[in-house]
Structure formats: structure tokens, C-alpha cells
Amino acid sequence: MSHLSDFELIVLLVLLRLGDGAYGVPIAQEMQEQTKREAKLGSIYASLERMEKKGLVVSELGEPTKERGGRAKRYFHVTKQGMRQIRETQRTLARLWKGVPELEGGRS
Amino acid sequence: MTKPESVEPPKLAKWLLERLSPQNEPLAGDLIEAFGRGRSYGWYWRQVFVAILIALPEHVRKHLTLFLYTATCSAVTSIAWYFMFPNAAHGSAFPRIFAVYARGYGIDWPWSFVYQIAFVTAFEAATVWAAVITCLAISHQLRLRNLLQAFPVVVVVLVISNVALPLFSGLLSNLQWFGWVIVSTPPAIAFILGNWKAKGSPGSLIKAKSV
Numbered sequence: 681m682s683h684l685s686d687f688e689l690i691v692l693l694v695l696l697r698l699g700d701g702a703y704g705v706p707i708a709q710e711m712q713e714q715t716k717r718e719a720k721l722g723s724i725y726a727s728l729e730r731m732e733k734k735g736l737v738v739s740e741l742g743e744p745t746k747e748r749g750g751r752a753k754r755y756f757h758v759t760k761q762g763m764r765q766i767r768e769t770q771r772t773l774a775r776l777w778k779g780v781p782e783l784e785g786g787r788s
Numbered sequence: 789m790t791k792p793e794s795v796e797p798p799k800l801a802k803w804l805l806e807r808l809s810p811q812n813e814p815l816a817g818d819l820i821e822a823f824g825r826g827r828s829y830g831w832y833w834r835q836v837f838v839a840i841l842i843a844l845p846e847h848v849r850k851h852l853t854l855f856l857y858t859a860t861c862s863a864v865t866s867i868a869w870y871f872m873f874p875n876a877a878h879g880s881a882f883p884r885i886f887a888v889y890a891r892g893y894g895i896d897w898p899w900s901f902v903y904q905i906a907f908v909t910a911f912e913a914a915t916v917w918a919a920v921i922t923c924l925a926i927s928h929q930l931r932l933r934n935l936l937q938a939f940p941v942v943v944v945v946l947v948i949s950n951v952a953l954p955l956f957s958g959l960l961s962n963l964q965w966f967g968w969v970i971v972s973t974p975p976a977i978a979f980i981l982g983n984w985k986a987k988g989s990p991g992s993l994i995k996a997k998s999v
Contacts, residue, residue: 704815718834720834720838723842745821753817
């Protein structure tokens with residue numbers, strides 16, 4: 681099982697936070713709020729498409745709306761395999777975190 | 789960058805996104821929605837630029853023949869331009885054309901600059917135009933009306949780039965071979981946009997499988 685990149689992990693965690701309303705605009709908004717950096721929708725979609733091919737997420741199209749120029753929303757959901765990957769990455773990061781004196785006790 | 793209330797996203801950015809990232813309709817919808825909620829023109833352009841940049845390798849892979857043809861044509865244009873000028877190693881490869889260019893040496897500034905830009909543009913437009921016609925003829929899409937509509941696109945791209953490039957001439961001379969790549973880029977862009985326009989239908993460059 682390959683590990684998730686930082687970006688993929690952030691995207692997956694944002695999908696979990698948003699639940700059923702996870703499509704482009706709120707995903708980018710939430711990422712920006714959490715990371716304090718401008719999120720690029722092109723990068724988010726590229727990452728989501730890669731993860732969809734790996735079976736980590738699934739997507740479905742919503743109804744086209746007027747405020748979107750007649751274009752449909754694409755909703756994303758994390759799959760069971762995606763959840764397993766998140767947990768595996770969390771465990772790996774936790775293992776790496778432990779035993780590093782510089783990072784213990786909240787000191788930098 | 790701020791914008792007035794209830795306005796459309798930048799048309800050019802929207803147009804470029806539809807053509808260069810055509811399979812990503814939800815992304816285009818997200819951008820329109822976010823723009824409608826108060827995002828700036830600058831934000832919209834940055835998002836479109838990144839989306840196009842990400843979609844580019846896929847386009848190149850899908851249309852490798854067209855990409856190689858474009859790269860070859862722009863390289864030939866730059867090489868022909870280089871060999872037109874006589875130097876210590878060789879004379880001009882096109883002495884008659886060079887004689888026309890050399891008339892500009894006797895003109896006072898700023899008209900000498902205008903003459904030079906007009907000459908370079910005409911030179912590049914001729915080669916780009918020949919490349920576009922060849923490409924369309926091979927793909928059986930040659931239409932005179934569309935060709936004439938595409939001509940101003942080619943000329944505008946070349947004029948803008950030929951006016952802009954001398955401003956960075958000092959920088960380009962330090963870049964060595966990469967400077968050549970940059971100098972060869974305007975004919976390539978002019979070819980792509982000219983070819984696109986001349987094919988007549990939106991997204992036809994993307995649909996074309998071969999040249």
C-alpha cells in the first residue's frame with residue numbers, strides 16, 4: 681500500500697470534514713481556511729482524479745445550476761479503501777513523530 | 789484586484805479554460821460560482837492558469853504529432869531567421885530578404901523600430917501561415933474563410949510578442965539555449981491559435997488526432 685502525499689491527505693481530510701457537500705468550491709474554501717494558502721481548484725481536481733483512479737474516492741455529478749453557468753457540481757466521497765489509507769498514513773506519521781526530541785513537548 | 793457587482797468572469801480566461809481543459813466542466817462551474825460569490829479577476833485568472841498548466845501534459849501526450857509539428861515549425865522559423873543575417877562564418881542564406889530588412893538601418897528611431905517589428909512579424913507570419921496551411925491540407929480541413937479569420941489572430945500574437953521580446957533582450961542573451969526556446973515560442977503560440985481558429989469549431993485542436 682503506497683502512502684498518501686501531504687496534499688492528498690489534506691484533500692481527503694477535507695472531504696471527510698465536509699461530508700455530503702464536498703464539491704470543488706467548499707473543498708477549496710476549507711483547504712484555504714485550514715492551510716492559510718490559496719487553494720488551486722485545478723490541483724485539487726487533478727489530485728482527486730488520481731485518487732479516484734486508485735479507488736480512494738468516488739465522485740458523482742449533481743444537477744447543473746444557473747449560478748454555475750449551467751454546469752453541474754461534482755461531489756466527492758472517501759471510499760473504505762481511502763479511509764484505510766488515511767489511517768495508515770496517520771499511523772506512519774505518528775511513528776515518525778515519536779522519539780524525536782526536538783518535536784516533543786511542543787517545542788520547535 | 790477587485791470587481792464590480794454582478795459581472796461575468798473574464799471572457800478570455802473562460803474561453804481558454806473551455807478549450808484547454810475541456811473535460812473539466814465541474815471545475816469551470818466551480819470557478820463561475822466562486823467568482824459570482826466575490827472572487828477577484830486575479831483569482832480567476834490564477835485558477836485558470838493552473839488548470840491549463842495541469843491539463844497541458846495530457847494534451848501534449850494525446851496530440852504528440854501536432855505538438856512535434858508545432859515545435860519543428862517554430863524551430864525552423866527561428867533557424868531561418870538566424871541564417872538570414874550574414875556573419876563572420878557565413879553570408880545571408882536569403883540575401884534578397886535580408887536586403888529588404890537592411891533598409892531599416894537607414895531609418896531614424898522610432899520608425900526603424902516599427903519597420904523592424906513589421907518585418908519580423910511578416911517573416912514569421914509567412915512561415916507560420918505556410919505551416920498552418922500545410923497542417924490543414926494534410927488533415928483535409930482547409931477552408932479559405934476560416935483561414936482568413938485566423939490570419940489576424942496569428943498577426944496579433946506575433947506583433948505582441950515581437951514588441952515584448954526586445955524589452956527582455958539583455959535577459960534572453962544570458963539564457964543561452966533557453967533564450968532560443970523563448971524566442972521560438974511566439975511562432976509556436978501563433979501556429980497553435982491560428983490552426984485552432986482556422987479549423988473553425990471550438991475544441992477542434994483537441995479533437996484533431998493527427999496532422
